[in-house]
Amino acid sequence: MMSEQLPLSGVRVADFTWVWAGPFCTLQLAHLGAEVIRIESESRLCVTRRIPPVADGEAGPNRCGYFNQYNQGKHSICLNLKKPEGLEVAKKLVAASDIVAENFAAGVMDRMGLGYETLKAIKPDIIMIALSGYGATGPESPYVSYGPAQVPMSGLASMTGFPDSPPMSVGFSYGDPNGGLHGAFAVLAALMHRARTGEGQYIDMSQWETSVALVGEGIMAQEMNGAAPQRMGNRDPHMAPHGLFRCEGEDRWVSIAVADDAEWQRLCALMEKPDLASDTRFVTLADRKDNEDVLEAAVTDWTATRSAEEVTRMLQAAGLAAFPAVTNKELAEDEHLRSRPFFAELEHPEVGVRQHAGIPWHFSDTPCQVRRPAPCFGRDTEDVLQRVLGYATDEVATLKDNGVLT
């Protein structure tokens, strides 16, 4: 029997965020059971409602995988914040909320008349988080920031890449979900503070700074020695072999990470290569690091005629770390992930049942579960205005007629 109680049952979030970092922050809160109400508008339709992938190639604001993945469990209301009546509705929503989240560039909420001091006057213990690219203060705070830029800005790119390549991206907009997760952690800490003291507060979160948090060892290296770690592809200073090795099939690879000399001996035994086991170029970690090109070629000789799955099974059975470089299709079909269960599959009115990524934390007492699919655009406008904000049916109709709910 599932408990009805969820960790954030009774917590309401007025969600002014859009694109990715902000919505990923509020997704965590929705996963934990908060009632997250997204304020949307036709005049600034979220970019994730406009870009691929779209269900079965048919476009439409409710058919985008990006939006539907990262807005599971939330509510959506349509509100034109450029109209004074729209602003009034937004303020009423804040008065009925515990948390306000936004990820506009610094200063935008203030200019809209929804700055922290204004909202605090409406709801004294409100917790407000601003997830901007640069933070709310500092000379570059008005600058424009997109999530993908956080990888280069944080210095992660400068340490990522092959030794002879320029700094490289990591293949996706890493700064966004990372910022969203740190933001959710901060909001939860502020809720704990409020529970203890009764006090709300403003949280200024910079995506740039949350990204630098991921390269702490690089900062420490620079501080200690005046130099950061070099780009080294998939290699590791403390393990060898450590990389992706070509397998049978088109663009198939397996990762192998050998932690110490004993593991290397086990790998040689598995590969049935006694000559490698006794080869003086590979006995110690230092030897293997000195001869890493030859070492990797020797391992590739063995992996290249086998499937990534077979290599993984063999190595894991011997307690060695290996896994195929899986595609999204393999993830979607993965029996292990399905058995957990990890995927969230709820009926959505426009795209039907799709296998969304679910919640990576499994709670024993108050199990978190995606409770509703991502909202169609404006699905909950009337419900929220009436149920949460106490508007009468005719008042909602008037707002609608006046173009406030668009």
Place this chain on the structure above:
Amino acid sequence: MSEHPSSMPDPQAPGPLHGIRVIECGHMVAAAYAGKLMADLGAEVIKVEELSGDFARQRGPYPGNTPHPEKSGLFLYLNTNKRGVTLNLETTKGRELFQRLVKDADVVVHNYHPTQIASLGLEYETLAQQNPKLVMTSISPFGQTGPHRDYTAHDLTMWTAGGIVFLGGLGGRPDLPPLKAAGQQAGFQAGVNAGIASLGALYARLGTGRGQHIDISVQECLVAIMENNYIAWPYDQTTPSRLGFRLIPQDVLPCRDGYIYVLAVEEHQWQNAVELMGNPEWANTELFQDFVARSVNWDALKALLEDWLRDKSVQEVYHGAQKRRVPFAPVSTMGDLLKSDHLNARGFFAEIGHPEAGTLRYPGAPFKFAASPWTLRSPAPCLGQHNEEVYCGQLGLAPEELQALQETKVI
């Protein structure tokens, strides 16, 4: 003038997690980062290490590249604001002491592998008998259940198993493997997820009065963050990879003194970038007329941009672009970050002394709380530094008992 009050918190005010007691154990990044996130916001975190110490102590970077277990940059960074004790959980006495520690704790967070939990006495049921209000967060590569539960993994393994590695690497170079991100990114992602789940369970406890066990799979943490790349399969059966076509022109390009990240998503951004370049004639040709054309003809465009950038400085292009609302960004080195006017104006780096490693600047608050600030109060603990303080001061052991524990290699 902006209304935010973030520049004026009282540095003496207690952090938002003041009064929360956390026990952290395991190795490397995931549990330690969860512990750090909580410790830096005021929680009292005791880090329980094996007698030989957290593996992070063996990784560096080290001053002068000379290995020393108290001077690992990774360890120092991940363990600020914690007290540290040693404890051998493989002994009966060690497990007994652990239970006594846990009795008064609010949270245990660890990343011991599922195959080690029984032998280390880390079963939630056992610990909860002593303390039903305990929140215990167990981080493991593939979770505590399922056919891959017992698989072993390092950070690279998880970046691979999470599907992310397949996206990284050099487009147009099928001869080269997919590429992982630098550092210990799977560990950091699992750590922040563990922090969220732990606080979520603490908040739940305010209502239920009960603790609970949380099972966190690193693989799932990664599948959850891969932008629109996972969901592309269920929605339109496409598989993004490093070799695939990317619509938005974006790249890292060389300048005179470093690299700049160029990105112009919106048409007005591109037009402003053209203006910044002095309206070159080529920009008005059909080849680059819209973002689709610019994506398709990226190789040609890239060569033209490289030409323009060759004699410019990174900062000149960055600020010039941003003044025109074009979201270019510097490709920072670690040295650039430490010198950044912006980060320093925000007081991002925090300096603290350590008895062995000396005074260093650390990455600071990733978020600024107006009422209950992030603080750097103490450096990472030396191995077993707080054994006496915790075992005698907190658990009430007599000095001779402490000595006996040392002699029998329990601590």
